[in-house]
Amino acid sequence: MAIQGECPKCGKRVLHVHVEHVLGMVEGASKARCISYSCIHCHAVLGVQMDPRAKPRARRKPAEAD
Numbered sequence: 001m002a003i004q005g006e007c008p009k010c011g012k013r014v015l016h017v018h019v020e021h022v023l024g025m026v027e028g029a030s031k032a033r034c035i036s037y038s039c040i041h042c043h044a045v046l047g048v049q050m051d052p053r054a055k056p057r058a059r060r061k062p063a064e065a066d
């Protein structure tokens with residue numbers, strides 16, 4: 001199956017993305033860990049989402065292993 005996705009900026013196929021950890025800002029304060037995906041060719045950001053592995057701080061079981 002060929003990968004059909006193209007970068008909207010440079011038009012190259014998106015075969016790989018850079019994955020970077022970024023912080024979501026809410027009213028000027030960093031509140032959420034997020035992940036951004038950017039094109040490896042031109043570094044255009046293709047998408048950002050909440051980090052599904054991030055845990056809210058100091059919840060009930062802080063010592064729980066990953």
Ligand SMILES: [Zn+2]
Pocket residue numbers: 007008009010011012039040041042043044
């Ligand atoms: Zn690109």
